[in-house]
Amino acid sequence: MRSSSAGPVEQPSLPPVPWPRRWTPPQRSRFPLAAGWLIIALAVVTLVNPAALEAAADEPAGVLGRVLGAALVAGFGTAIILIFHGQRHPVSPPRLINAVTLTRAQRDLPDDWVHFFPERRRGGTMAIGFAVLALLMLGAAVSAVVVILRDPTRDIVVAAFVAIVMGLLGVFFGWAAIRMTIGRVRGGSFGQRAMGLALGRSAVLVTGVELVAIIPWTAIRRVEAKALRLGGRRGSGGEVPTIVLHLDPAAVDADTELAAATFEDSPGDPVFTITAESSDVHPWVIWAALTFFADPARREPLGTTFAQRTLASWAAGVAAVDRVRRR
Structure with missing residues (x-):
């Protein structure tokens, strides 16, 4: 099997396609980690406050309740630290692999060898952080239910609201932890079909948990960079870089058209959206590869080692620039 390290290594160089104007420059935010440590510090200060402990000691189970409350707050801060500590920035180059390894071989593929941009294997601490959040939210929901059962006349509306909201959040964070665990298994276990984006001479191949989409290059009318706004103003860190492939419906198969139907840009113009920052490869390299080729x-x-060395040099050049920018 061919390897991405075959042949001489080219010197790092920036991609021939500029960084999209719609994307904000990647920046490393230390605010979430600082917020997590601040929450833990406040929980500890509240717990060891002598005056508060003395007042709590006069009530039944007052000290125990205060300890549990501080532990809940500290656990929330710990979960934030674990989640954001597990966010790794993309640094790897794409890999030159045989396309058969990306599918279950249920149909013929247009290319034998492809350049694979794997989906980022999330850190284990991130999955643990979401699991901690799920347990904390579900624990708070159960506590609210206990309050209702013990004294139905005491703040039943507030307790019911807390139970519902915390329960739903617990289910959501639990689902996120399970999905990340599945992704880690899929991304790091031998024999598991990998997930991500692959470029071949004839087509673009996208593989997901259940999705295998083959998009011929001839079906791609144009490639567009967009920023999915999660909230806040531009440049506030709430934007996700995405790459939109505008497709020709007559040139894609039924499975790809069904997958693209989720992203309707306009009637008769299906699009396929790729989240650029979900890969182990830098978004700039992915954008440059799709637009250049x-x-x-x-x-x-x-599909050759020549193109692989070119892509690897782009990745090395971008990584060097990114390290300087994030200092």
């Missing part, structure tokens, strides 16, 4: 005259080297 969209030109048919440039696709001939795809």
Whole structure:
């Protein structure tokens, strides 16, 4: 099998396609980690406050309740630290692999060798952090239910609201922890079909948990960079870089058209959206590869070690620039 390290290694160079204007420059925010440690510090200060402990001692189970409350707050801060500590920035180059390893071989593939941009294998601490949040939210929901059962006349509306909200949040965070665990298994276990984006000479291949989409280059009308706004103003860190492939419905198969139907840009113009920052490869390299090789005259080297060395040099150049930017 061919390897991405075959042949001489080219010197790092920036991609020939500029960083999209719609994307904000990647920045490393230390605020979430600082907020997590601040929450833990406040919980400890509240717990060891002598005056508060003395007042709590006069009530039944007052000290125990105060300890449990401080532990709940400290656990929330710990979960925040685990989640954001587990966010790794993309640094790897794509890999040159046989396309058969990306599917269950249920149909013929247009390319034998492809350049694979794997989906990022989330850190184990992130999955643990979401699991901790799930346990904390579900524990708070159970506590609210206990309050209702013990004294139905005492703040039943507030307790019921807390139980419902905390219960739903607990289920959501638990689902996130399970999905991340599945992704880690899929991304790091031998024999498991990997997830991500692959570029071949004839087509673009996208594999997910259940999705296998083959998009011929001839079906891609244009490639567009967009920023999915999660809230807040531009540049506030609430934007997710995405790459939108505008497709020709007549040139894609039924499975790909069904997958693209989730992202309808306009009637008769299906699009396929790729979350650029979900890969182990830098978003700039993914964007440059899709736009650069969209030109048919440039696709001939795809699937060879020559194109792999070119992509690896782009990744090394971007990584060098990114390290300077994040300092």
